[in-house]
Structure formats: C-alpha cells, structure tokens
Amino acid sequence: MQERDQLMFVYFHLGLNYKEILRILNEKHRIGISLCYLKRLLASFGLYRRKNYSDLLDVAMFIHEQVQESGQLNGYRWMYLKCLHSGLTVRKETVRLLMRALNPGGVNNRLKRKLKRREYNGQGPNFTWHLDSYDKLKPFGFCINGRIDGYSRFIVWLHVNKTSSDPRVIAGYYIKAVIRNNGVPLRMRGDLGTENTHTAQMQTFFHRNDHRNTFIYGTSQHNQRIEKGIPECRRYLEPSQNPTVHQRHHRGSLLKSHRIAAQPPLPDINHPTSNIKQPKECSEVKGLPHLKLLLSTAIYHEIQNADPILANVPFGPKNNKYVKIDNSMNANRGNRQRSTFYDDCGVWDSSSGNTIKTHYIVSDNTRQVTKKEGQYCIGQKRKGTLSFIPLNPQPSETDIVTLRKFYTALKRDSSYKKRVTWLSSTVDHNLQKTAVYEYLGQYPPVSHEQFIRTDHKTMQQIRADVKFNRPQKIYSDNLQNYDINLAPRDTKQIRNIKYRDEKKE
The missing domain is CATH 3.30.420.10 (Ribonuclease H-like superfamily/Ribonuclease H)
Known part of the structure; x- marks a missing residue:
C-alpha cells in the first residue's frame, strides 16, 4: 500500500490526469483501482487539482526565477507543467496571466513567432x-x-x-x-x-x-x-547547381562509386548502346495534305484501301504526318477496358484528350448523320436554331459506319497534336482492326534530359519474363535482341515493373 501511495503521489505531481494515472498503475505496476477510489485516496493526502491552491506570491516568485534562465523560451503551458512538477497547485490561466505580467517581451516574441536564439558555447577544440x-x-x-x-x-x-x-x-x-x-x-x-x-x-x-x-x-x-x-x-x-551532375542523372549514368573522381566519363548519346533514345528520320509515314487533318471521307478510304498496315507507330519525329496502324488490340478489348495508342513521342496530356463518335452513310457519298432517339437525322440551321430532321426513308444498318476520333496534345508542347481515328461499327469487322494516326505540327526536339516512353510490347514481354528471370538478365537480353528504341531504359525500370506486378497480386 505504501508503494502504491508513493506512485500516486509522484504521478500526480508529474501533471498526469486521473485516467493517465490509472492506466500507468494498471499496465506498468499491476495495480488496479477504480476512478472513485483514486480520487478518495488523493483527497486523503490533500491532493486536489482545483482546491488548496498555492500562494500566488510563491507561484510568481517561481515563474520569475524561471524566466531569468532557460524558462524565458517556454510558453505558459510548459511553465504550468513546471509548476506542477515543483509541487505547486495552480490554475493554467493564472500561470498565463503571471507570465504576461512578468515577461511581456517573451510573450510578444512568441506571438510573433520570433524567439530568441540560443548561443552555442564550445569550451575548446575537440570538446x-x-x-x-x-x-x-x-x-x-x-x-x-x-x-x-x-x-x-x-x-x-x-x-x-x-x-x-x-x-x-x-x-x-x-x-x-x-x-x-x-x-x-x-x-x-x-x-x-x-x-x-x-x-x-x-x-x-x-x-x-x-x-x-x-x-x-x-x-x-x-x-x-x-x-x-x-x-x-x-x-x-547538386544537379541544379552543377550541369555535369545534372546530365549524368538524367542520362542514367550516375554510378554509385567510392569517390567522385572515380566516376566514369559521360557516355556518348549517339553511341548505339546509349540509354538515350534519339529520334531518327521516319520515312514510312505519309504527309498530311495542306498541313491539315484528314477529312472523314479520306480517312474512310484510307482504311478501306489495301496499303500495308504497320504493327507499331514508326520511331522518329512525325511532322504533319499520318500512318495506318494495326488496331487489333483495342478492337478486341472489353467494354470497360481503356483504349491505348502507343508511340515514341512522349507523354500526351490526358486532361486535354477527348473522343468524338460520328455516323456516316456509306451509300450516300459518306454523308454525316446524327442519331437522335433511335433515328438517323441531318442537322439544319434556320434563323440561328439547329434542328434535326429524321431521314425518310431511314438508312439500313449495313449502310452506316461509325467513326471514333481521339484527340490529344503533347504535354510538353501543346501545339503538337495527335488524332487517332478508327471504325467502331461497320459490316466488315476486319476494318475495325485498322486505325489512322495523324500528327499535326512540328515535333519538339528531344533534350538530353528526357527519356522516350518504352514500347508497349516490350513492356508486356518484360512482365512475362520477370516471373522467371532476374532483371539484369532481362535487360542484357533485350539489349542484344532488340533495337535500342525497343529495349528497356535500364534495370531499374524492370525492377519497378516487377514490384508493381507483385504488389497487385
């Protein structure tokens, strides 16, 4: 019992409340008592939080001594705890008012967030x-x-x-x-x-x-x-101050060595094994007539003709060009899956991207129509009002084709734009597997600090290989078997793919 009373006395003067005292007694000392019993025991010792306050002069003298030393940096809450630890029973509001009277300069500095800095005192060398x-x-x-x-x-x-x-x-x-x-x-x-x-x-x-x-x-x-x-x-x-370090970091050539002087020389970006994928001149694409996007009629005829269809968008800058690409992956996707349009241009601005769906009558010289309430209509504007008039007779579904057009802009240069057009509804389902990629504007030059996005088929192959092989082996095999534009950037990219796939599982 005597040990319990001593513990209660110590914890009370530490400024702990009743619940904290009960919890410490129970968890640390295995002493279980109720809240009412704790209050009765403290009252028998004359220990109260709101009774038997200490003399105001004693509290003022204690605070005055504290503010002459390190206590000048303390606020009234900290000073209130110091009073409790010293055995003084006082209200927190009383401490606040006394500190404002005894140390007005310190209170004003704390209100202004302007504290007095402490001085460093060293007694000598090697101290x-x-x-x-x-x-x-x-x-x-x-x-x-x-x-x-x-x-x-x-x-x-x-x-x-x-x-x-x-x-x-x-x-x-x-x-x-x-x-x-x-x-x-x-x-x-x-x-x-x-x-x-x-x-x-x-x-x-x-x-x-x-x-x-x-x-x-x-x-x-x-x-x-x-x-x-x-x-x-x-x-x-730091890279922002040293251009050499800045270039090394973005080229992926910063090796963790023991000394800065031991760093290898900067790699040649034109070397075939460099991680920087520099664009080449692209000759497989066609030029946009009159430097404008193709008309819907021209796009439909491009999809219909027997020109060769490329599996991927060719590498290199595409200035006012268009090309036909195999769109089988998007045509075979599920309804809730997202369409993907890969190329080597970099990051496209998803916030500016939108998709437009339009209907055309093939038998009527690819005439555009609008579908309203299950009927195909033509729009007519009279006296500033646009009205839709249903066609009579209605065209059959075999005469209707639906074109989807996806518009977006390059994130680092919004003047360079891309449009992807494909057939989402047509009698010949093979035509749905072809898409026309159009690039409008001048492609901005690639700086040494920018990486080009890795080909999506390479990423799919890496996801299949990381389950059985180490990232270093996958990276070496890709450098030997693929063109530098198709190879992964570095081993860290492969490790990141492995980490994300394992996290999903």
Whole structure:
C-alpha cells in the first residue's frame, strides 16, 4: 500500500490526469483501482487539482526565477507543467496571466513567432564533434558523411561513398580520424540513425572511466554545426547547381562509386548502346495534305484501301504526318477496358484528350448523320436554331459506319497534336482492326534530359519474363535482341515493373 501511495503521489505531481494515472498503475505496476477510489485516496493526502491552491506570491516568485534562465523560451503551458512538477497547485490561466505580467517581451516574441536564439558555447577544440549524413544526393549516387569540430568548425572528415547507412563504414571514418588526431573528442553529437551505433559504442569505450554522457543523441535539425557545414557541398554537387551532375542523372549514368573522381566519363548519346533514345528520320509515314487533318471521307478510304498496315507507330519525329496502324488490340478489348495508342513521342496530356463518335452513310457519298432517339437525322440551321430532321426513308444498318476520333496534345508542347481515328461499327469487322494516326505540327526536339516512353510490347514481354528471370538478365537480353528504341531504359525500370506486378497480386 505504501508503494502504491508513493506512485500516486509522484504521478500526480508529474501533471498526469486521473485516467493517465490509472492506466500507468494498471499496465506498468499491476495495480488496479477504480476512478472513485483514486480520487478518495488523493483527497486523503490533500491532493486536489482545483482546491488548496498555492500562494500566488510563491507561484510568481517561481515563474520569475524561471524566466531569468532557460524558462524565458517556454510558453505558459510548459511553465504550468513546471509548476506542477515543483509541487505547486495552480490554475493554467493564472500561470498565463503571471507570465504576461512578468515577461511581456517573451510573450510578444512568441506571438510573433520570433524567439530568441540560443548561443552555442564550445569550451575548446575537440570538446564536441558533430556528426551527420547528407542524403539528398543519394538518388544521384553521392552518399556524404561528415564530422565537424564544434569549437573551431574544423572539418574532421567529409567523405563521399556508395553508402552512408552502414555503421561499419562510419566507424571506419571515426577510427581513421582518431589515429590522425592522436586522440578522441570529449563528446560527440549525432542523431538516432543506425549508422552511428558502432561509433557511439567506440566513443563510450574510449571514455569508459568517465561517467558523463560522451555521445549525445538528438535530432538532426538541432545539430546546427554539421547541418551548416555539409550543405556547402551543394554548390558543387547538386544537379541544379552543377550541369555535369545534372546530365549524368538524367542520362542514367550516375554510378554509385567510392569517390567522385572515380566516376566514369559521360557516355556518348549517339553511341548505339546509349540509354538515350534519339529520334531518327521516319520515312514510312505519309504527309498530311495542306498541313491539315484528314477529312472523314479520306480517312474512310484510307482504311478501306489495301496499303500495308504497320504493327507499331514508326520511331522518329512525325511532322504533319499520318500512318495506318494495326488496331487489333483495342478492337478486341472489353467494354470497360481503356483504349491505348502507343508511340515514341512522349507523354500526351490526358486532361486535354477527348473522343468524338460520328455516323456516316456509306451509300450516300459518306454523308454525316446524327442519331437522335433511335433515328438517323441531318442537322439544319434556320434563323440561328439547329434542328434535326429524321431521314425518310431511314438508312439500313449495313449502310452506316461509325467513326471514333481521339484527340490529344503533347504535354510538353501543346501545339503538337495527335488524332487517332478508327471504325467502331461497320459490316466488315476486319476494318475495325485498322486505325489512322495523324500528327499535326512540328515535333519538339528531344533534350538530353528526357527519356522516350518504352514500347508497349516490350513492356508486356518484360512482365512475362520477370516471373522467371532476374532483371539484369532481362535487360542484357533485350539489349542484344532488340533495337535500342525497343529495349528497356535500364534495370531499374524492370525492377519497378516487377514490384508493381507483385504488389497487385
């Protein structure tokens, strides 16, 4: 019973409410009591939250002492908890009013979000070493780890490696620095990352006879000495500041090496094994007459004639061109499946894309009609009003063909447009397997930073191969068996496909 009463007394003065005290007693100390019984026990000790308040002068003196030291940065909620921990019974509103009277400048600064910065006091060289890693350049292959002396701001080490998360690597930096300096620092400051575990154990071992805390843990935001030192490297390494790193990243040639100087030279983008898919001149497509999209009559005749149909859109820039492509995959898809129109132009703006369905009478010189309430009509405009007049007699379904036209624009240059037209309803079902791709405008040049979308058939083949082969083998086989325009971009693309497919399963 005496132990229970002592625990209740301690938790009460820590500022915990009744429910929190009951939960801690039950879960940690295996002491189960009811809320009413807890209140009776606290009342027997004279412990109340809203009774027997401490003398106002004592509370004011306590707050005055606190604001003269580190308490000047505390708000009234924090100061209220300090009062409770010191054994004072006071209302939170009373603490707020006293702080406004005793420390009006601090209250105004907190309201303005303008706090007084603390000063860093270093007692001498090698008193505190600050350790941290810089991970913002990890996607580019640069894993930076550094350590700086807090007093002199001398950089003890600053290394670039293929990893900054391995505790053995960081411990190696530490041992070399200790040997080079012929001694160890009195204290070290780092975050709670696993890469600092070996270093913290070594630092503690070297000071095993010292009972002080020789390795201080804390958040990286408060480790300002090293946080200020490492970002200076951004001016030389960050892609936005260094064009060489920028080009290496977008060309997929940034290899994770031990040192920056050991990086291989930039690849030639014109080399046949380069990952950059440069467009070639395309001779398989036809030119748009008068630099305009084809009329519906011309499209229907193009689908009907016996010209060869290509399996895929040819690679290369297509400036005011059109081409006939096999549309069997979309013709055989289900009703709720989405149509896909692949090419090598890049990303098309889906928000600007729309599909229009129109009906034509083949026997009447491919005349356009509109279907209203189950009847085919022709539109006539009289006195500014558009009206639809049903045809008499109605044409038979064998004379009607339905054209679907999909319009979109290139996302990086909206002046370059594409239209895909195909037959969705006709007597000859073989005609539904042909689509006419039209490209209007000048194709914008491909920069070195842009990748061209991988061919969809290659993506389908990769999805089938990743179930049985490793990504590296699939990538090597594709480079040997396919044209560079059909091959995947890199092994990471194959790993991403494998990850997404496994996640769906």
